[in-house]
Amino acid sequence: MKILSIVHGEDAGTELLGPVIAEAGHRLEEWSFAERGAPPVDAYDAVLVFGGAMHVDQHELHPWLREETDWLRELVKREVPTLGVCLGSQLLALAAGARVGPLEQPEIGWHEVELLADGAADPVLGSLPPAFEALQWHHYGHDLPEGATALARNDAALQAFRLGAGCWGVQFHPEVTEPQLESWIADESDPPPDPEGLRAETRAKIGRWNELGRTLCRAFLAEAERLG
Numbered sequence: 001m002k003i004l005s006i007v008h009g010e011d012a013g014t015e016l017l018g019p020v021i022a023e024a025g026h027r028l029e030e031w032s033f034a035e036r037g038a039p040p041v042d043a044y045d046a047v048l049v050f051g052g053a054m055h056v057d058q059h060e061l062h063p064w065l066r067e068e069t070d071w072l073r074e075l076v077k078r079e080v081p082t083l084g085v086c087l088g089s090q091l092l093a094l095a096a097g098a099r100v101g102p103l104e105q106p107e108i109g110w111h112e113v114e115l116l117a118d119g120a121a122d123p124v125l126g127s128l129p130p131a132f133e134a135l136q137w138h139h140y141g142h143d144l145p146e147g148a149t150a151l152a153r154n155d156a157a158l159q160a161f162r163l164g165a166g167c168w169g170v171q172f173h174p175e176v177t178e179p180q181l182e183s184w185i186a187d188e189s190d191p192p193p194d195p196e197g198l199r200a201e202t203r204a205k206i207g208r209w210n211e212l213g214r215t216l217c218r219a220f221l222a223e224a225e226r227l228g
Contacts, residue, residue: 001026001045008052011183016175017217024221033064038071046081046224049088055140056090056100069095081166081224086138089169096145096163107136107156108192110201119151124168125160127219134172166227174213178206
């Protein structure tokens with residue numbers, strides 16, 4: 001398969017999952033709407049949409065957000081297997097007509113997530129444990145798109161959904177590596193509440209979390225192959 005990775009910055013991309021894609025025998029291409037505009041909508045067998053420091057409503061700062069949302073809407077219409085992460089999940093939800101907006105309290109750091117019954121039965125989300133600690137870093141959340149299935153949640157927000165047969169969104173960060181997270185922590189424009197505490201917690205948890213991220217990616221690729 002030919003896999004497209006949509007990235008929105010240098011420190012949130014395919015570093016962890018790229019080798020998983022290669023090991024499965026697939027080709028990977030990275031793409032930035034900000035730098036290159038919209039890619040062909042019919043040229044890829046599956047798409048990953050990653051996070052970024054921007055928010056979905058910052059169109060004046062990032063005019064390409066509208067173009068990307070429209071492109072994702074067409075992707076969903078064509079039923080191209082897609083996995084959105086954080087901002088990617090929010091853009092997918094927005095493209096599907098759901099409300100997206102600020103959370104009452106940003107969710108940053110390691111937080112518990114629980115699969116719902118439909119999540120446990122899902123071919124992609126069901127590859128994860130029934131409950132797990134996930135790395136979170138998001139100020140916005142979204143409602144469940146009309147016709148979509150809720151797959152995971154916690155007290156802060158809806159954490160995962162499936163739209164149609166092959167489109168998934170997750171608010172947590174299964175793709176994050178320790179170096180990537182360190183760059184987020186060091187970003188003075190969006191500091192975490194307890195930087196040193198987060199660093200210490202991450203050293204203890206990132207190995208297990210990265211294994212779950214690879215597991216989720218393998219499950220998504222397998223389902224994309226089946227749907228193809």
